[in-house]
Amino acid sequence: MGSVVIDRRGFELLIAALQSRDYKVVAPTARDGAIAYDEIGGVSDLPAGLTDEQEAGSYRLWCRDDDALFGYAVGPQSWKRYLFEPKTVVFRAQRVERVGFVRAGPSDAAPRYAFVGVRSCEIAAIGIQDRVFLGGSHADPHYRARRDAFIVAVQCGEPGGTCFCASMRTGPRAEAGFDLALTEIVAGDRHEFVVEVGSSRGDDLLGQVPSRPADSSDLGAARAVTDSASERMGRRLDADGLPERLAAVLEHSHWDQVASRCLGCTSCTLVCPTCFCSRVSDTTDLKGLEATRTRTWDSCFTLGHSYLHGGSVRSTIRDRYRQWLTHKLSTWVAQFGTSGCVGCGRCITWCPVGIDITVEVQALLAPLGPGRPTVSPGAGAPVEPAAPAEVPR
Amino acid sequence: MTREAVVTPPVREVPVPRLPERQRAPRKPSVAVWKFSSCDGCQLTLLDCEDELLAVAGAVELSYFLEAGFSSDGPYDLSLVEGSVTNEADRRRIERVRAVSKHLVTIGACATAGGIQALRNFGDVEEFLSIVYASPRLVEALGESTPISAHVPVDYELRGCPITRAQLLEVVLAFLHGRRADVVASSVCSECKLTGNVCVTVADGMACLGPVTHAGCGALCPSYKRGCYGCFGPMESPNLPAMIGGLNRRGLDDGSVVRLLRSFNAAAPQFQAATQALIEMGECPT
Incomplete structure (x- = not known):
């Protein structure tokens, strides 16, 4: 061959x-x-x-x-x-008198x-x-x-x-x-x-x-x-040790900075060739005799995606952007054994406000300047806002 | 509150005539369609359900629907309410509608956010009246156009200007069968991606409100190479400052942004707050 x-x-x-x-x-x-x-x-x-x-x-x-x-x-x-x-029809079911719902064969x-x-x-x-x-x-x-x-x-x-x-x-x-x-x-x-x-x-x-x-x-x-x-690659990303390095900056103030620009519109996830999230919904016909279960693309940027009883677990855009980026580049490895990013650049090009995953990662992992604590001391602790630069009089 | 014992007089047993088994059908849910300040477009969506209309009409008792020639006194299992409240008579009428309705669903941008007529909220109604009408005294209008939820509790709000007929049917079906309606609150962007549309902002540089707008139209305008006008109002978690920054960077000045956001859902809380903030910055004309 x-x-x-x-x-x-x-x-x-x-x-x-x-x-x-x-x-x-x-x-x-x-x-x-x-x-x-x-x-x-x-x-x-x-x-x-x-x-x-x-x-x-x-x-x-x-x-x-x-x-x-x-x-x-x-x-x-x-x-x-x-x-x-x-959109995928997962299955259909028919209501049959005295039997209940009978699943229609896969079509x-x-x-x-x-x-x-x-x-x-x-x-x-x-x-x-x-x-x-x-x-x-x-x-x-x-x-x-x-x-x-x-x-x-x-x-x-x-x-x-x-x-x-x-x-x-x-x-x-x-x-x-x-x-x-x-x-x-x-x-x-x-x-x-x-x-x-x-x-x-x-x-x-x-x-x-x-x-x-x-x-x-x-x-x-x-x-x-x-x-x-x-x-001639338009972008580069230092991928070495990314899972661990990102896991160490979960409380970085830069997440708030990205969240102020992020529309939460789902575009990045839906153009991503590896994002696989979906939601499942049931609908019925008028007489209630046939039910259809449908799987539709969903995104970790929707509130419904993390909705548990009582509300969404990731209620802010900061939470959702951080979930997306750290899943893609960090926790995906533990879950599936590979990174979730292939470097195709679609999430960068097709973001309506041009948020760039390579730039955001760089900002998150940049060495901290002296005297500017941008990472909180412990996970979950509130992030101290960076002190404004002193203006010489 | 104490409950008094109710003494019921002895009632003579009257034999109730029983229908033969197969003729005893359960009572159909009664449905009413109400109009407030609106253009009728949303309620006409019900008549526009051509293929399904007869089946829907067979499954429910259309008890009050002036566009289709039905009226009765109620009470109703489901009231579909179109339009906003813009005068004192309607303010009282919506309370009566609520009182005779088991479930109340608002349909469309007027009933849900005040509609295009809520543009009056940003001006002086007395002044409009004096300019437009020969006898302003004959016009009875409140200073603001308000959504139904500003006056009575609402069980469900269906978005759109006008609403989508598939979503209207879905909400009616969900009501009939006691299940949750399959309606999502994410952005129009998600519908473009599902449909396979090429993003008109990224590929054509068009101003499009899709990222902050509630899904439901099936991304109608972007499917025809137009930016989204925001007919379905704010999506579940709109980031208006980020949207406005994006529009500015693509060459839209603040005045144009205000005009874009002040249309059918001008008084939706997030849109209104965003445009007011821009105007307070003093950079653009109202």
């Missing part, structure tokens, strides 16, 4: 081969001024010649100088939308997906959600039914302004977790894809497409694409 090279026509045939095998092919498209995943009919639906500019709270699409098909970073959606859907026919253009950070995110939904003794049947998707990865050549996968060691080069991985090479008249094979079904599919074996210069060119990308 050595690497091969296919041209643009070969890539079109690859997509057609997936479709002829009854895969619903989902890939990046340009929609409403952003890169959004959608079902495609063919390669012409991909955002050819487009790139993105991402900063905290800002996203713009621009034209490129070339016809690259994957010359942009990740958009607002992640593949979680397809594996862990925003969940999972689509047979092929995901094209999956980035390394997203493969890492899927791996993290695998632990959440498939780990332990109770696997989630809805997630499992969709998880067999065929994955065509694309190695990143254009990191976004808010990307920091290199810091989180989740990219930009995907080493596993795909059926096929493409590196797009665009230079002058050359437009080719170096294809690595990650599974036997990937190998099988590739056999239907005309290709030539990759030589060392092809492999070198492919490697150069991701090497260059890893040096």
